[in-house]
Amino acid sequence: MKKHSTQSSKPSKKHSDFTRSTLQILGIFVVWALYRILFHFPEWVDEGIxxxxxxxxxxxxxxxxHRRGEDRLGLSxxxxxxxxFLGLLIGGLYQFLAITVLITKGGVVASNSVLNSPMFGYIFFLALLTAWWETLFFFGYVLNVFYDAVGKREIPAVFAALCIFxxxxxxxxxxxxxxSLIAWQHLALLGVFAVGQAILYFRSKSVYAVTxxxxMWGLMLLVYAV
Structure with missing residues (x-):
């Protein structure tokens, strides 16, 4: 009887952990949503502060x-x-795909105007800030929280992190x-991107690769407008 009771309590604990984790993250979402609604600061304030x-x-x-929390997040x-190096490799793949899509659409590869812009350094800095904090939160914190809550199973954790993203x-x-259709297409593209980033995190165990x-993904969209 004791063994049966112990086994039956495990699903209940997992359900409780999942519910608690979801509520905590939804609370963070409410805080972020209120900030975006109530305040309108320059982009560097949003991304950096x-x-x-x-x-x-x-x-x-x-x-x-958590014990060795930095290592769990891939920060060691x-x-x-x-x-x-892996992040640069994946970024290069994104660029190759962007150029391929652009040529397929009949476009012309002319990225020099953006790359030579005096604002490029600032844009690149903002891209890194955005990537750093979103990677830490969505693919470090959220993904690991759900990974723990669902019993170390990758697929449910990736799906939960995708929904939050x-x-x-x-x-x-x-x-x-x-x-509009464009909005839904953008969300679908973001969804594919998020799943890919989550898989990259699980395989590399490095937030640096994901960042x-x-x-590079953000710069690709800006430079090639695909």
């Missing part, structure tokens, strides 16, 4: 509450250089484009 507080604090608390030194990004898309590939 607001996200550092709203996204960075949960990551810091997660690291403090041993993950740095392998992650950087889209939840945070969908409102802005709908505000900018309404409920660099994220930044």
């Amino acid at each position: 607001a996200k550092a507080l709203v996204f960075g604090i949960p990551v810091w608390l997660y690291c403090r509450s 030194n041993k993950h740095f250089w392998p992650g950087m 889209l939840l945070f990004h969908a409102p802005l898309r709908f505000i900018e484009s309404g409920f 660099i590939s994220h930044a």
Whole structure:
């Protein structure tokens, strides 16, 4: 009887952990949504300060509450250089795909105007800031929280992280484009991107790889407008 009771309590605990984790992350979403609605600061404030507080604090608390939390998130030194090189490799693949899509559409590859712009350094810096905080939050904190909550199963964790990722990004898309076909296409593209980033994190165990590939993705969309 005791053995049966112990076994039956495990699903209940997992369900409780999943519910608690979901509520915590939804609470963070409410804070972020209120910030975006109530305040309209320059983009560098949103990406460098607001996200550092709203996204960075949960990551810091997660690291403090778990043994070797930095290693669990892929922040240890041993993950740095392998992650950087892998991120650049994935970023190069994104660029190749962007050029291929552009040529297929009959476009002309002319990225020099953006790359030579005096604002390019600032844009690249913002891309890195965005990639850093979103990677830490969505693919470090959220993905690991759900991975623990669902019993170390990757597929349910990736699906849960995907839902949270889209939840945070969908409102802005709908505000900018309404409920148009373009908005849904952008969300579908973001969904594919998020799944790919989650898989990259699980395979590399490095937030550095995911951060660099994220930044390269953003630059690809800007430079090639695909």
